[in-house]
Amino acid sequence: MRLGAHISTAGGAFKAFQRAREETCDTLLIFTKSNRQWAAKPLSDEDIANYRRAAAEYPDLRPVAVHAAYLINVASPDPELWEKSFLALKDEVERAGALEADFVTFHPGSYMTGGEQAGLEAIARAVGRLLEETAASAPHTVVCLETMAGQGTNLGGMFEHLAYILNQVGPNDRLGVCFDTCHVFAAGYDIRTPETYAATMAEFDRVIGLDKIRCFHFNDSKHELGSMKDRHEHIGRGQIGLAGFANFINDPRWADFAAHLETEPTMEGEDGVTINMNHVNLAALRELKITD
Numbered sequence: 001m002r003l004g005a006h007i008s009t010a011g012g013a014f015k016a017f018q019r020a021r022e023e024t025c026d027t028l029l030i031f032t033k034s035n036r037q038w039a040a041k042p043l044s045d046e047d048i049a050n051y052r053r054a055a056a057e058y059p060d061l062r063p064v065a066v067h068a069a070y071l072i073n074v075a076s077p078d079p080e081l082w083e084k085s086f087l088a089l090k091d092e093v094e095r096a097g098a099l100e101a102d103f104v105t106f107h108p109g110s111y112m113t114g115g116e117q118a119g120l121e122a123i124a125r126a127v128g129r130l131l132e133e134t135a136a137s138a139p140h141t142v143v144c145l146e147t148m149a150g151q152g153t154n155l156g157g158m159f160e161h162l163a164y165i166l167n168q169v170g171p172n173d174r175l176g177v178c179f180d181t182c183h184v185f186a187a188g189y190d191i192r193t194p195e196t197y198a199a200t201m202a203e204f205d206r207v208i209g210l211d212k213i214r215c216f217h218f219n220d221s222k223h224e225l226g227s228m229k230d231r232h233e234h235i236g237r238g239q240i241g242l243a244g245f246a247n248f249i250n251d252p253r254w255a256d257f258a259a260h261l262e263t264e265p266t267m268e269g270e271d272g273v274t275i276n277m278n279h280v281n282l283a284a285l286r287e288l289k290i291t292d
């Protein structure tokens, strides 16, 4: 697999490439704007030119995935919030398109005071309109619904939720799923042994279709199977464990797919020494690869 991590774009998106190289990444996941704010100033021609120059300097750092802001909630029952979310999501995809990013991953959303069904319909409506309205501005950017832990009124914890949205929108090459190991596990799908992994993948295939998976988030889980709690842990230090990740790493179906860490990039070790956790996590994952 192509392994990478969430990389900071502080100082400009173009800076992510050199940082990703330093973090030993093969691929990177970035935010193109603050992940906790609605608005961002548009990318300038200079921003885009700088980014494209850096992308050309590091042609082996691919694919580039963009994570949409966390505030976006296109499952919202509030029409104003829905519209605001839709426009913010469209802006994310257009920014990603300007940077020729391969993927934009977003959290399907929370139905809040509405119902589950209404929430799913609201998401499908947003995604359908999104794909249509960004077909020209982001023709090569695939929009990915992320699998979720199922916390609270969050949608996307059950494979059926994602299947419903994908079916409502209809077949589209620019629409797929981002499989987050922590979220899927917390939602109740076991992946820790070859048998449970195979069963979960078979279930995903039956409900959604494995061909819909476009990229992965590799996070271990602080909480146990089925906890519905979304708390990432470093690889091998949580409830999934190294054996769970070995199932993905050695699955030939994912050989060319990208997986990104979304954990803290550093940790304070003994004696106050800063440990680069991206290095540690990526090395741990690479060691799981069985070669003959």
Ligand SMILES: [Zn+2]
Residues within 6 Å of the ligand: 146, 180, 217, 262
């Ligand atoms: Zn994730």
